[in-house]
Amino acid sequence: MGESHPRVAASLLAGLRQVLGEARGPIALHEPEFRGNEWNYVKDCIDSGWVSSVGKYVDQFERRLEEITGSPHAVAIVNGTAALHVAIEIAGVMPGDEVLVPALTFVGTANAVAHAGAIPHFVDSDAATLGLDPRALDAHLAAVAERSAGGLRNAKTGRRISAVVPMHAFGHPVDLDGLMEVALRYDLAIVEDAAESLGSTYHGRHTGTFGRVGVLSFNGNKVVTTGGGGAIVTGDPALARLAKHLTTTAKRPHRWEFVHDAVAYNFRLPNINAALGCAQLEELPDMLARKRVLAERYRQAFENVPGLHFVGEPEGTRSNYWLNAVRLDTPSLERRDVLLAAANDAGYHCRPAWTLLHKLPMYRDAPRAPLDVAEVLEASLVNLPSSAKLADARAEGIEAVRARLTAPQ
Numbered sequence: 001m002g003e004s005h006p007r008v009a010a011s012l013l014a015g016l017r018q019v020l021g022e023a024r025g026p027i028a029l030h031e032p033e034f035r036g037n038e039w040n041y042v043k044d045c046i047d048s049g050w051v052s053s054v055g056k057y058v059d060q061f062e063r064r065l066e067e068i069t070g071s072p073h074a075v076a077i078v079n080g081t082a083a084l085h086v087a088i089e090i091a092g093v094m095p096g097d098e099v100l101v102p103a104l105t106f107v108g109t110a111n112a113v114a115h116a117g118a119i120p121h122f123v124d125s126d127a128a129t130l131g132l133d134p135r136a137l138d139a140h141l142a143a144v145a146e147r148s149a150g151g152l153r154n155a156k157t158g159r160r161i162s163a164v165v166p167m168h169a170f171g172h173p174v175d176l177d178g179l180m181e182v183a184l185r186y187d188l189a190i191v192e193d194a195a196e197s198l199g200s201t202y203h204g205r206h207t208g209t210f211g212r213v214g215v216l217s218f219n220g221n222k223v224v225t226t227g228g229g230g231a232i233v234t235g236d237p238a239l240a241r242l243a244k245h246l247t248t249t250a251k252r253p254h255r256w257e258f259v260h261d262a263v264a265y266n267f268r269l270p271n272i273n274a275a276l277g278c279a280q281l282e283e284l285p286d287m288l289a290r291k292r293v294l295a296e297r298y299r300q301a302f303e304n305v306p307g308l309h310f311v312g313e314p315e316g317t318r319s320n321y322w323l324n325a326v327r328l329d330t331p332s333l334e335r336r337d338v339l340l341a342a343a344n345d346a347g348y349h350c351r352p353a354w355t356l357l358h359k360l361p362m363y364r365d366a367p368r369a370p371l372d373v374a375e376v377l378e379a380s381l382v383n384l385p386s387s388a389k390l391a392d393a394r395a396e397g398i399e400a401v402r403a404r405l406t407a408p409q
């Protein structure tokens with residue numbers, strides 16, 4: 001039966017204390033951090049009046065993203081979900097198609113499929129990467145799909161299956177070689193949900209650059225933030241132009257005429273958000289370095305702890321360790337919640353992984369593969385406080401000492 005709940009909860013708390021110290025106030029799961037040029041660049045937008053749909057920071061932000069990811073083209077978008085929605089459309093998914101997505105992901109992945117008029121078709125995860133399992137996908141397609149003149153079809157629903165959306169959970173890259181092989185064989189477009197994996201690489205290449213299109217998010221809880229924001233990255237110049245066109249109301253360039261040539265979106269990233277993003281990207285290398293230090297401390301703290309183990313980056317990859325996680329050796333939603341209650345009561349904001357998407361009311365009837373591994377992961381993953389600043393143990397120590405010295409006696 002494994003270790004008892006209270007013993008495992010005590011081990012979790014001991015590990016958290018070892019890495020983070022005693023929680024004097026609540027320690028958040030992930031907090032934004034502004035200690036570079038954020039204020040200068042945002043102030044520049046306000047002082048110059050360029051806060052909205054036009055301005056130099058959007059271009060700068062896109063060029064920096066291209067440098068960081070190695071992707072030839074980046075298009076800044078108002079948030080990650082909107083970026084994913086447009087990415088799915090431009091990848092060739094038609095309304096009424098099915099799109100393969102992991103059941104274990106943030107709801108935005110499936111919502112973007114639905115916004116594009118398509119139907120999410122849930123598939124299982126790989127325990128080693130936490131992301132979509134290519135072997136399980138292959139076995140599932142062999143069982144349910146048939147090839148037809150119009151492409152791959154779900155034999156049960158008759159609908160076309162046109163794309164697959166892997167998601168790099170908590171920053172850990174999925175098995176991209178395996179996935180690309182399966183996608184090629186079944187003629188599926190890959191749209192990478194790299195919302196959580198800015199800075200994560202697979203065999204040295206940045207996540208988000210393997211599929212036809214990839215998507216990043218700069219929401220407030222991600223590695224770096226624009227307040228709200230996202231981006232599409234692609235190697236295809238025509239798709240990049242289409243992404244820009246569709247997300248900026250499909251307006252034909254003209255000095256004064258309002259001619260729009262498609263029912264499009266107002267999904268552009270405002271200049272003031274891009275300004276914040278430019279400053280944040282300057283801090284990214286330092287942020288990633290400190291997140292690795294924190295992850296290493298957690299790894300050591302949970303080494304040889306009965307009942308728990310730390311989730312490390314998959315072989316051949318470099319994770320950004322967006323969210324650190326431990327797994328319970330004995331999966332159980334009840335046991336997991338005992339741990340979550342103990343950690344949160346002690347001031348450490350720990351969180352479960354997402355509720356599997358096929359259990360949500362709007363996706364209850366969506367097609368799905370057997371989800372055995374995803375069920376186990378749902379019942380065993382616990383995310384730990386992961387802000388980069390939590391690695392500044394010495395700085396935190398200084399702050400605490402200073403606070404004590406200046407506190408009224």
Ligand SMILES: *Cc1c(COP(=O)(O)O)cnc(C)c1O
Nearest residue numbers: 079080081106108109195217219
């Ligand atoms: C954050 C996130 C998104 C969506 O990004 P937003 O910018 O919040 O819209 C999509 N997918 C995953 C997996 C995410 O974690």
